[in-house]
Amino acid sequence: MLSKRFEEIISRIPKCKTMLDIGCDHGKVTYEILKRGICEKALLSDISEPSLLKAKILIEEEFPNSQYFVSDGAKSVTEHFDFCIIAGMGGQEILKILQSNKIKNALIQPMNNLVFVRNQVQDMGFMIVTDEIIFDERYYNIIKIQRNTEFQANTQQLSENEIYFGKTNLEKRSDEFIAYLKFQIRVQNDILKSLSKGEKYNEVAKYISKINEVLNSED
Numbered sequence: 310m311l312s313k314r315f316e317e318i319i320s321r322i323p324k325c326k327t328m329l330d331i332g333c334d335h336g337k338v339t340y341e342i343l344k345r346g347i348c349e350k351a352l353l354s355d356i357s358e359p360s361l362l363k364a365k366i367l368i369e370e371e372f373p374n375s376q377y378f379v380s381d382g383a384k385s386v387t388e389h390f391d392f393c394i395i396a397g398m399g400g401q402e403i404l405k406i407l408q409s410n411k412i413k414n415a416l417i418q419p420m421n422n423l424v425f426v427r428n429q430v431q432d433m434g435f436m437i438v439t440d441e442i443i444f445d446e447r448y449y450n451i452i453k454i455q456r457n458t459e460f461q462a463n464t465q466q467l468s469e470n471e472i473y474f475g476k477t478n479l480e481k482r483s484d485e486f487i488a489y490l491k492f493q494i495r496v497q498n499d500i501l502k503s504l505s506k507g508e509k510y511n512e513v514a515k516y517i518s519k520i521n522e523v524l525n526s527e528d
């Protein structure tokens with residue numbers, strides 16, 4: 310059975326002709342996407358050859374038109390793709406990969422540095438289409454982004470709260486998002502207690518006050 314995280318990722322992949330899975334590892338997500346007919350053809354890439362081989366063993370026989378690339382991000386991917394997944398990697402690594410102009414539409418699922426990622430993604434000329442938190446034994450953020458065309462350069466300016474919490478989370482206020490905020494209040498208060506007054510202390514205190522502001526705002 311697929312994990313809830315994988316199901317949540319798959320449910321957000323649009324119908325497409327060719328999809329690239331960067332950092333595919335075992336290839337389970339893409340295998341399921343192909344089985345469900347969400348994309349017609351898959352490209353799989355990983356910086357690690359042994360990881361890519363696991364994906365190839367899983368996918369090759371049933372979906373022989375799939376292609377495999379040992380690659381740092383999209384650098385060595387020579388085929389065109391309409392959509393790309395970059396999941397389960399650190400935020401900084403994902404941002405490095407997004408520097409490739411080949412990537413126009415993507416689903417990213419960074420494991421950390423969410424505030425930094427949202428800021429940077431916007432500065433790099435992407436629009437955040439959806440930005441949602443889900444829970445599967447821990448919290449994960451699933452963000453869909455679209456590169457701005459030259460005509461819509463930086464049309465999206467996210468508010469400070471959208472950068473902190475994710476725009477779709479603020480719009481939908483899902484039970485998972487509210488539970489995450491309550492969890493964060495406890496975590497951040499513990500962090501605050503361990504800090505002496507200074508820059509970091511002020512940063513955490515500001516975050517706590519923002520969480521309270523969102524929790525106390527009207528639905």
Ligand SMILES: C[S@@+](CC[C@H](N)C(=O)[O-])C[C@H]1O[C@@H](n2cnc3c(N)ncnc32)[C@H](O)[C@@H]1O
Nearest residue numbers: 331332333334355356357360380381382396397
């Ligand atoms: C933790 S696994 C995540 C696998 C899968 N995407 C998921 O969400 O479960 C991270 C994978 O990304 C690969 N990876 C790390 N940095 C990469 C890069 N710059 N380019 C391509 N693959 C990378 C690793 O080799 C590893 O297979």
